[in-house]
Structures are given as structure tokens and as C-alpha cells.
Amino acid sequence: MEYEICLEPSGTCFKANESQNIVEAAKTHNVAIKHGCASGSCGDCKGTILSGESEQGPFMPLLLLPTERAAGMAILCKLYPRSNMRLQAEVISRNIWKAEIVGLSKLAWNVLELRLRPEKSYPYRTGQYARMAVPGYEDQWRSYSMATPPQDQGELVFHVRELPGGLFSRWLFYQAQCGDSITLGPAQGDFALHHDHHRPMLCIAAGTGLAPVEAIIQESIDLEQTRPIHLFYGAKKQRDFYHLEMLQQWAQQHTHLTVTPTISDAEEANWSGARRLLPTVAANGHWQDHEVYLCGGPGMIEAAIDLLLSHGVSHNHIHFDAFAPNG
Ligand SMILES: Cc1cc2nc3c(=O)[nH]c(=O)nc-3n(C[C@H](O)[C@H](O)[C@H](O)COP(=O)(O)OP(=O)(O)OC[C@H]3O[C@@H](n4cnc5c(N)ncnc54)[C@H](O)[C@@H]3O)c2cc1C
Ligand code: FES
Numbered sequence: 001m002e003y004e005i006c007l008e009p010s011g012t013c014f015k016a017n018e019s020q021n022i023v024e025a026a027k028t029h030n031v032a033i034k035h036g037c038a039s040g041s042c043g044d045c046k047g048t049i050l051s052g053e054s055e056q057g058p059f060m061p062l063l064l065l066p067t068e069r070a071a072g073m074a075i076l077c078k079l080y081p082r083s084n085m086r087l088q089a090e091v092i093s094r095n096i097w098k099a100e101i102v103g104l105s106k107l108a109w110n111v112l113e114l115r116l117r118p119e120k121s122y123p124y125r126t127g128q129y130a131r132m133a134v135p136g137y138e139d140q141w142r143s144y145s146m147a148t149p150p151q152d153q154g155e156l157v158f159h160v161r162e163l164p165g166g167l168f169s170r171w172l173f174y175q176a177q178c179g180d181s182i183t184l185g186p187a188q189g190d191f192a193l194h195h196d197h198h199r200p201m202l203c204i205a206a207g208t209g210l211a212p213v214e215a216i217i218q219e220s221i222d223l224e225q226t227r228p229i230h231l232f233y234g235a236k237k238q239r240d241f242y243h244l245e246m247l248q249q250w251a252q253q254h255t256h257l258t259v260t261p262t263i264s265d266a267e268e269a270n271w272s273g274a275r276r277l278l279p280t281v282a283a284n285g286h287w288q289d290h291e292v293y294l295c296g297g298p299g300m301i302e303a304a305i306d307l308l309l310s311h312g313v314s315h316n317h318i319h320f321d322a323f324a325p326n327g
């Protein structure tokens with residue numbers, strides 16, 4: 001069964017069938033609704049149902065608060081129409097940036113630092129991410145977080161993990177060279193340092209989830225904030241860590257910063273540090289009065305949210321960016 005979906009305020013309409021989510025259906029009609037993961041993990045496709053019937057599929061807890069649901073808000077990449085609908089949804093600008101690769105260097109065996117120089121100014125806020133077209137597959141886009149606050153010289157820095165069979169990451173690891181060009185969409189996302197109060201910060205990063213967390217910590221240091229920051233940084237094995245020495249140097253220079261690395265592989269006998277990310281967080285403090293920043297895979301984020309809520313942290317003080325596979 002096909003339905004007509006109309007978007008406000010753009011006035012754009014398109015057809016969608018019952019098995020297509022709204023973001024996907026829009027895409028097949030060349031309408032780009034703002035989205036990130038397309039898998040219910042990031043919240044960038046939030047919209048509001050103005051009229052019509054639909055079925056909301058599952059999504060990451062806390063993406064929609066009960067008050068937002070009551071106001072008709074929905075996660076559009078998991079929303080399936082059951083009648084004609086009117087929705088309020090952000091249609092993204094067709095702005096694109098060409099950017100030249102100006103640096104490619106290994107941070108760990110499976111992580112590359114990618115440096116890009118966009119042809120024109122690329123505005124973003126610390127903690128946001130860029131969508132990049134996979135070279136040779138211009139309809140395939142991948143999301144990567146900027147790993148530093150905006151830089152004077154305008155370069156963009158990313159930490160990219162190689163994935164088995166990864167279309168973009170394997171191109172970057174094995175084919176890309178300095179001088180190659182990458183197409184970027186506009187910066188997206190709400191993950192950002194919250195300046196409105198001076199609560200201590202609890203940061204939890206797993207793998208390349210360190211990228212936006214490191215940028216947020218750097219911004220806090222640049223702003224000369226001295227509120228306590230505790231970073232828990234998780235990896236599977238010791239060889240997976242990157243920037244650990246740099247973070248430990250930051251902690252020596254800025255005594256309000258504490259860094260606790262953890263590994264999860266029980267077989268690494270020569271590791272004397274902490275083991276298992278979330279149990280280490282749970283055992284190391286009372287976090288109710290903290291502002292929390294979480295970044296890593298969706299499984300870790302869901303488990304961390306459960307843990308923090310059970311420890312009395314209010315949902316208003318939990319900010320997260322889930323590095324979901326790009327749908
Ligand atoms: C908002 C946002 C920001 C992100 N920022 C970063 C970042 O800064 N650095 C970074 O390394 N990644 C980041 N990611 C994750 C990255 O965009 C995805 O992992 C992406 O799919 C990788 O593209 P690829 O072409 O290499 O692999 P794909 O071709 O997309 O996938 C290859 C295979 O790996 C699986 N897969 C993909 N991603 C994951 C994952 N995260 N965990 C487990 N399996 C996976 C796929 O299902 C598929 O089987 C971010 C994701 C989001 C949503
Ligand atoms: S795009 Fe819908 S939740 Fe990420």
C-alpha cells in the first residue's frame with residue numbers, strides 16, 4: 001500500500017509504502033531528510049508527526065524523551081507510514097564541500113588519522129560530525145566526527161577505524177593518497193560541550209569514540225575551564241589504544257583531568273591497569289552531579305545509559321554520540 005507523505009515547512013511530498021521508513025522513502029524520491037546513522041542510534045532524523053498514522057520502530061533509549069513523544073516527535077529513520085501523513089522534518093541543504101586529503105597517518109594498527117583541507121570554509125561546532133561520500137560510490141555516505149575543535153587553518157581531523165569489508169575505511173587504508181579529493185556534506189549532530197553550568201564532567205569513550213570526546217575535552221581546556229574531568233577510555237587490547245600518551249600528558253599538565261584506560265580482553269596478562277570499561281566507571285565514583293559525555297558503539301552507549309540512570313544521573317545530563325554502522 002502506498003501513501004503520500006508531505007513535509008513541512010518545505011512543502012515537499014513523495015510516496016512511501018508501508019515497508020519503507022520515511023528517510024529511506026524520501027531518499028528514493030531525491031528528497032534528503034536530515035539523518036546520520038539511518039539506524040535509530042543518533043537522533044539526527046527527529047521530526048514531528050502533524051497528522052496521519054504510523055508505526056514507530058525501535059531506537060536508542062533517550063533519543064526521544066517522554067515529553068517529546070507526547071508532543072508527536074518521532075525518529076523518522078524508524079517510522080513506517082500507515083496512512084497519508086504530514087510531518088515536520090528538516091530537509092538538508094544540498095551544500096557540499098570538496099576537501100583535499102592533506103594527511104594520512106596511522107594512530108594504531110586499525111586507526112588512521114585523516115586530515116582534510118576543505119576548498120572553502122567548513123563551519124562546525126566541536127563534537128559534530130561530517131558525512132563523507134565514499135569515493136567511487138557517490139550515493140553511499142559515511143559519518144565521521146571531527147576530532148578537534150575548529151582549527152585556525154581550517155583543516156579537519158578525523159580518527160577512522162578500519163572495518164572488515166568497510167567500503168570507506170578500506171578505501172582510505174589501502175587506496176587513498178594525499179591530494180585525493182573527498183566530498184563532504186554539512187556538519188551535523190548535537191554532541192557538544194555544555195557551557196550552561198560547571199558540573200564536573202564524566203567522559204566515556206570506546207575505540208574511535210575518543211574522537212569527539214577528545215575534541216570536547218580540548219575545547220574545555222582551551223576555554224581554561226577547571227571543572228574536574230574524568231575520562232574513561234576503553235579498548236579491547238592494549239594495541240588498540242591511540243593518543244593514550246598524549247592524554248596522559250594532558251592529565252599531567254591539567255590536574256583537573258584524570259584519564260583511566262581500560263581493556264576488555266581478559267587474556268592480556270601483562271596489563272596492570274583497569275579492566276572492563278563500564279564496571280570500572282561504576283566502581284570509581286558517584287556520578288549523580290556530573291555532566292556525562294558518551295561515545296562509542298551503540299551497545300556500549302545503551303549499557304552506559306542504563307548504568308548511569310541506575311546511578312541516579314538525570315537524563316538531561318547524559319549526552320551521547322553512537323557510532324552506528326551507516327545505513
Ligand atoms: C554520528 C556518527 C559519527 C561517527 N564517527 C566515527 C568516527 O569518528 N570514527 C569512526 O571510525 N567511525 C565513526 N562512525 C562509524 C562509521 O561511520 C561507520 O562504522 C561506517 O559504517 C564505517 O564505514 P565503512 O564504509 O568503513 O564500513 P561499512 O561499509 O559501512 O561497513 C562494513 C561492515 O562493518 C559493519 N559495521 C559498520 N560500522 C560498524 C560499527 N560501528 N561497529 C560494528 N560493525 C560495523 C557493517 O555492518 C558492515 O558489515 C560514526 C558513525 C556515526 C553514526
Ligand atoms: S538517522 Fe535516525 S536515528 Fe540516526
